[in-house]
Amino acid sequence: xxxxxxxxxxxxxxxxxxxxxxxxxxxxxxxxxxxxxxxxxxxxxxxxxxxxxxxxxxxxxxxxxxxxxxxxxxxxxxxxxxxxxxxxxxxxxxxxxxxxxxxxxxxxxxxxxxxxxxxxxxxxxxxxxxxxxxxxxxxxxxxxxxxxxxxxxxxxxxxxxxxxxxxxxxxxxxxxxxxxxxxxxxxxxxxxxxxxxxxxxxxxxxxxxxxxxxxxxxxxxxxxxxxxxxxxxxxxxxxxxxxxxxxxxxxxxxxxxxxxxxxxxxxxxxxxxxxxxxxxxxxxxxxxxxxxxxxxxxxxxxxxxxxxxxxxxxxx
Amino acid sequence: xxxxxxxxxxxxxxxxxxxxxxxxxxxxxxxxxxxxxxxxxxxxxxxxxxxxxxxxxxxxxxxxxxxxxxxxxxxxxxxxxxxxxxxxxxxxxxxxxxxxxxxxxxxxxxxxxxxxxxxxxxxxxxxxxxxxxxxxxxxxxxxxxxxxxxxxxxxxxxxxxxxxxxxxxxxxxxxxxxxxxxxxxxxxxxxxxxxxxxxxxxxxxxxxxxxxxxxxxxxxxxxxxxxxxxxxxxxxxxxxxxxxxxxxxxxxxxxxxxxxxxxxxxxxxxxxxxxxxxxxxxxxxxxxxxxxxxxxxxxxxxxxxxxxxxxxxxxx
Numbered sequence: 001x002x003x004x005x006x007x008x009x010x011x012x013x014x015x016x017x018x019x020x021x022x023x024x025x026x027x028x029x030x031x032x033x034x035x036x037x038x039x040x041x042x043x044x045x046x047x048x049x050x051x052x053x054x055x056x057x058x059x060x061x062x063x064x065x066x067x068x069x070x071x072x073x074x075x076x077x078x079x080x081x082x083x084x085x086x087x088x089x090x091x092x093x094x095x096x097x098x099x100x101x102x103x104x105x106x107x108x109x110x111x112x113x114x115x116x117x118x119x120x121x122x123x124x125x126x127x128x129x130x131x132x133x134x135x136x137x138x139x140x141x142x143x144x145x146x147x148x149x150x151x152x153x154x155x156x157x158x159x160x161x162x163x164x165x166x167x168x169x170x171x172x173x174x175x176x177x178x179x180x181x182x183x184x185x186x187x188x189x190x191x192x193x194x195x196x197x198x199x200x201x202x203x204x205x206x207x208x209x210x211x212x213x214x215x216x217x218x219x220x221x222x223x224x225x226x227x228x229x230x231x232x233x234x235x236x237x238x239x240x241x242x243x244x245x246x247x248x249x250x251x252x253x254x255x256x257x258x259x260x261x262x263x264x265x266x267x268x269x270x271x272x273x274x275x276x277x278x279x280x281x282x283x284x285x286x287x288x289x290x291x292x293x294x295x296x297x298x299x300x301x302x303x304x305x306x307x308x309x310x311x312x313x314x315x316x
Numbered sequence: 317x318x319x320x321x322x323x324x325x326x327x328x329x330x331x332x333x334x335x336x337x338x339x340x341x342x343x344x345x346x347x348x349x350x351x352x353x354x355x356x357x358x359x360x361x362x363x364x365x366x367x368x369x370x371x372x373x374x375x376x377x378x379x380x381x382x383x384x385x386x387x388x389x390x391x392x393x394x395x396x397x398x399x400x401x402x403x404x405x406x407x408x409x410x411x412x413x414x415x416x417x418x419x420x421x422x423x424x425x426x427x428x429x430x431x432x433x434x435x436x437x438x439x440x441x442x443x444x445x446x447x448x449x450x451x452x453x454x455x456x457x458x459x460x461x462x463x464x465x466x467x468x469x470x471x472x473x474x475x476x477x478x479x480x481x482x483x484x485x486x487x488x489x490x491x492x493x494x495x496x497x498x499x500x501x502x503x504x505x506x507x508x509x510x511x512x513x514x515x516x517x518x519x520x521x522x523x524x525x526x527x528x529x530x531x532x533x534x535x536x537x538x539x540x541x542x543x544x545x546x547x548x549x550x551x552x553x554x555x556x557x558x559x560x561x562x563x564x565x566x567x568x569x570x571x572x573x574x575x576x577x578x579x580x581x582x583x584x585x586x587x588x589x590x591x592x593x594x595x596x597x598x599x600x601x602x603x604x605x606x607x608x609x610x611x612x613x614x615x616x617x618x619x620x621x622x623x624x625x626x627x628x629x630x631x632x
Contacts, residue, residue, distance in 0.1 A: 046567075086548065094548035094572065148573065223566060232402065232410035241567040248564040250539060251362075251557040253578035256410065257464065260576040262569035 054109030144266030370425030460582030
């Protein structure tokens with residue numbers, strides 16, 4: 001099949017072996033996929049990943065003998081063992097034996113086909129077009145914040161970073177009744193976010209004192225900036241993974257009694273519901289759509305800081 | 317007066333100017349003081365502190381015209397403005413205008429006299445001897461954990477670090493119905509802690525999977541070790557400040573959704589109560605007692621990793 005493959009260098013190939021579903025797994029034909037910051041990190045060497053990247057997707061079930069054949073689905077990206085303590089506690093996302101679609105031990109969505117456990121799949125109502133469904137995964141990551149902690153409505157919240165993740169977190173917070181400020185370096189992108197009702201500010205103009213900061217900068221200097229901007233006893237929610245270890249001043253964390261909360265993937269249900277109800281519509285964030293054959297150009301566009309979301313349309 | 321003074325180098329002087337209490341402040345004659353890791357950091361240059369260090373003390377009120385004259389007291393170390401948002405919220409410990417005894421803008425307890433706001437002082441019952449009262453401040457820092465978060469009794473807790481702070485945190489957790497493991501590098505000190513009913517383990521033998529880790533190592537490598545040992549969705553409570561910025565792998569914090577909680581000074585009341593009731597008796601941790609004249613030798617003894625707590629007995 002055709003696939004973007006990370007090996008010594010990323011390359012689009014048309015001879016990549018099609019994945020075969022294991023017991024309890026489903027073969028999915030990918031229809032559309034989104035490029036996220038983690039994919040760009042993987043291309044740069046993060047986690048020494050070899051294989052097909054991509055974990056934001058919408059696809060359709062393949063298999064003549066399946067009652068679900070042809071159904072459009074999205075899929076949670078952590079394939080868990082189902083047997084360990086974490087799985088039994090409903091936290092398969094932290095299963096130590098898990099594979100992760102396009103990130104760890106399982107080929108991902110920048111290909112014609114992928115496999116996932118049946119239990120990871122979530123059916124899509126016809127009312128949700130592919131261009132919306134492809135945002136379910138990053139939106140679920142934004143909704144994860146509410147699963148992890150109680151965020152009072154009157155909190156003074158800063159979303160640090162005006163990239164695709166910061167924008168999605170901002171839209172989700174706004175949809176859920178918060179009024180965050182999005183802080184970033186790109187006036188054009190902040191302008192687009194302002195047109196979507198979000199409060200925005202250029203990062204150097206931000207004043208300290210935020211109750212909660214969601215760090216979506218995707219780089220390690222973002223965290224230290226968040227430490228400057230959060231109030232004593234405030235919280236920093238870390239949403240983006242970075243390859244480079246950060247030089248971090250732990251003394252500030254202790255003296256100001258800051259709480260730092262690592263936050264990753266979330267359950268899909270709240271995100272699908274928010275999209276289906278029209279509460280969140282991130283389509284204005286789509287900067288470009290590329291065919292799979294042009295995946296390398298798509299990666300380049302996604303790495304361009306003036307863009308938000310770059311999608312791959314995958315036709316068989 | 318006599319005092320240990322940090323200037324270009326630490327020095328005991330007998331001509332240091334006696335502090336004069338401002339409005340609403342009390343002059344205290346220091347009877348006994350404890351040396352903590354922060355003091356050693358200040359000696360090494362932390363916060364560019366100049367003046368008298370020391371913030372763990374027991375003393376007596378001076379002043380012929382005070383009804384409190386002669387009363388033995390301990391004192392909370394943050395002298396707050398009383399007017400800002402933090403002070404109004406009962407969080408004077410985070411007042412941005414505060415001075416901090418022996419740490420920031422206010423001469424400390426390694427001297428014959430000190431001053432503190434009247435409202436910082438806590439009377440001691442006669443039943444608590446000086447050798448116990450001098451532990452109120454670090455014990456209050458241990459009790460601060462309970463003010464910041466709910467810690468279920470069945471948590472698998474590791475106290476990382478077998479120094480004075482780790483020992484006190486361990487004793488307080490044990491007194492409050494927890495059964496922490498103290499992990500450290502010093503078999504002798506772990507032996508003494510085991511004799512005080514605490515579970516102990518040499519640090520390299522610790523296995524990952526702890527629900528909560530209290531980092532009392534006082535160094536930046538301790539934090540990265542805690543990250544290895546905490547379970548996904550677990551918590552790391554940072555109790556010690558360090559001068560050197562840590563190289564920190566933020567990706568692990570995000571992927572495993574770790575919560576990190578900076579934790580500093582606490583209210584004195586719970587600590588005084590725990591000592592008065594006999595629930596916690598940290599006196600076995602006293603390794604040595606020095607007169608103020610020998611403060612430099614005392615600092616050296618406190619820096620010796622084979623010792624727990626080193627005290628200064630201050631006689632006028």
